[in-house]
Amino acid sequence: MYQGFPNVDGGTQENADSPLWEPTRIARLIAEGPIHRCLDDAAREELDGIAGLPEKVSGALENPKPLDVCMPVLNAVLAAQYYEIFEALQPPRAMAVYEPCVGASNPVILATEAYGGGHASYFTINLNRPLRGQLQAKIARLKTSIRIIEDNAQAALTHLKPQSCDAACFHHAVNDILQTAVSEPRGMDTTAVDWFPNERQMIEWLAEDTAAGRLEERGKPELMRIVEGAVRLVRPGGLLIFDHFNWQRFVGVDWFPWNLFYNLIPMTRQWIAESALPLSEVCLTGADPQWWMILRVNAR
Numbered sequence: 001m002y003q004g005f006p007n008v009d010g011g012t013q014e015n016a017d018s019p020l021w022e023p024t025r026i027a028r029l030i031a032e033g034p035i036h037r038c039l040d041d042a043a044r045e046e047l048d049g050i051a052g053l054p055e056k057v058s059g060a061l062e063n064p065k066p067l068d069v070c071m072p073v074l075n076a077v078l079a080a081q082y083y084e085i086f087e088a089l090q091p092p093r094a095m096a097v098y099e100p101c102v103g104a105s106n107p108v109i110l111a112t113e114a115y116g117g118g119h120a121s122y123f124t125i126n127l128n129r130p131l132r133g134q135l136q137a138k139i140a141r142l143k144t145s146i147r148i149i150e151d152n153a154q155a156a157l158t159h160l161k162p163q164s165c166d167a168a169c170f171h172h173a174v175n176d177i178l179q180t181a182v183s184e185p186r187g188m189d190t191t192a193v194d195w196f197p198n199e200r201q202m203i204e205w206l207a208e209d210t211a212a213g214r215l216e217e218r219g220k221p222e223l224m225r226i227v228e229g230a231v232r233l234v235r236p237g238g239l240l241i242f243d244h245f246n247w248q249r250f251v252g253v254d255w256f257p258w259n260l261f262y263n264l265i266p267m268t269r270q271w272i273a274e275s276a277l278p279l280s281e282v283c284l285t286g287a288d289p290q291w292w293m294i295l296r297v298n299a300r
């Protein structure tokens, strides 16, 4: 399913000599380097107290994620992964980053702070209010200018100017967009619900719609509107970065649509390849195209 589109447009290779995410280097970034310096006191203390960091970093870099993955390490590793992509592709240090669907998740924000040294700016469009509250507590001491807009990311262009940002980061966001798209019409108010206790229901509805062949009518249009909005928000030469990961604990779980979730990035790549969007794929050694997709906005 959804295989056979290795690149959106043929792809260009940009870092053949220095593969991304070498585990020892990632461990250094989070234990003492720029990512460590961006953590809040509680997260830093938690990370400092973890024994066997190099093995835990290697586990966090695996896909699907192992059963014993250490969450504070995973969070810092995800930030380091985005940071290394920025270092490899060198957007301006004072870059503007857009992230749809941030929830309470701070890896892209930490990577932006670390790469920009506090001179970058960041904005997100996000629907769920309880998660927004949790996020605000985690990012209070950062120097980066941060703006959280409460709306559907499909309306991004009503809040933000075209070509006003350098990168759009869809961090583990494709599933969020699809889940919201199938849940709102069924009456779930995803702006207000406690997200995680309700997530299984969202995923079950998504599985139901996928099995019934309805993703083309509900799910794909919403995702593609958000991707199209991001393409218009990002300046020519800027980046769209997508990642997804799965948990090993869902292998063989009957209600979990493993095949769909395993292929979220290849499926999105296929939909983008079939669209007329002006994007070229950037291939970075070390970034597995099953789980990562990096696109550059073509000059118009």
Ligand SMILES: C[S@@+](CC[C@H](N)C(=O)[O-])C[C@H]1O[C@@H](n2cnc3c(N)ncnc32)[C@H](O)[C@@H]1O
Pocket (backbone or CB within 6 Å): 100, 101, 102, 103, 104, 105, 125, 126, 127, 128, 131, 151, 152, 153, 154, 171, 172, 173, 176, 177, 178, 180, 181, 190, 191, 195
């Ligand atoms: C569980 S959080 C995930 C955060 C982050 N993407 C991650 O996986 O770490 C899901 C968030 O995506 C948001 N979301 C989903 N679809 C959205 C949409 N169309 N527009 C804005 N926010 C959306 C939800 O409101 C929620 O806050």
